[in-house]
Amino acid sequence: MAVVTAHIESAGYRGRPDVIQDVHFEVAPGELVGLIGPNGAGKSTTIKALLGLLPEVKGEITFGDGKAHYAYIPEHPVLYEDLTLWEHLELAASAMGLKGDEFQQRAEELLTLYRLTEVRHHLTSSFSKGMQQKIMLVLGFLHKAELYIVDEPFIGLDPKAIRDFLAMLDRERERGAGVLMSTHVLDTAERICSSFLLVSDGGIVASGTLQDIREACGLPEATLFECFTALTEEE
Known part of the structure; x- marks a missing residue:
């Protein structure tokens, strides 16, 4: 069973109820999903929707069996x-x-x-x-949560703290926790994430493993950064 399943038809703010639309994904136990996208793409709105912090949400978000605990690590x-x-x-x-x-x-x-x-x-x-x-x-x-929602965790951390953080994530995933992590550090994301959600203009433009992302943008040997650039420039 997924630690979180999201079927978001639309979500946003008063006066802007559809900042994100048709955002559907799940995070499985032990999975680290990278939430990738340019500024203003809808990453923060997606996270706020999961946390129940938005006044306008249409859709359904389920955490595990309904009793799962999640932890949130904010950007600031x-x-x-x-x-x-x-x-x-x-x-x-x-x-x-x-x-x-x-x-x-x-x-x-x-x-x-x-x-x-x-x-x-x-x-x-x-x-x-x-x-x-x-x-x-x-x-x-x-x-010890079933799901960790992590927003831009590398900002301000020294290299040793980053290493310790990534090691902690590995240990938590080994015991079955899932992770949804928003980050702009694409070289690290490419190395550590098991799958990705590429968000642009309020929607998911590609999802899956790096190979899935490469196929979506027609670049079979591309890095995550190159795929990210190709897919977001198309928008």
């Missing part, structure tokens, strides 16, 4: 300036229903992985943008 850090890193973790754990040893073990593991142990009791407003982005990764992975 969303933090409370008067809370420490540890207080953010405690707040998130309370919302997720994580308690006691389970929370403590997972939090310690993630703080160690992203080298944030020594600053756990510091206010997050004092952190650099890169450190704040690491906090969003820690919060996103605090609860």
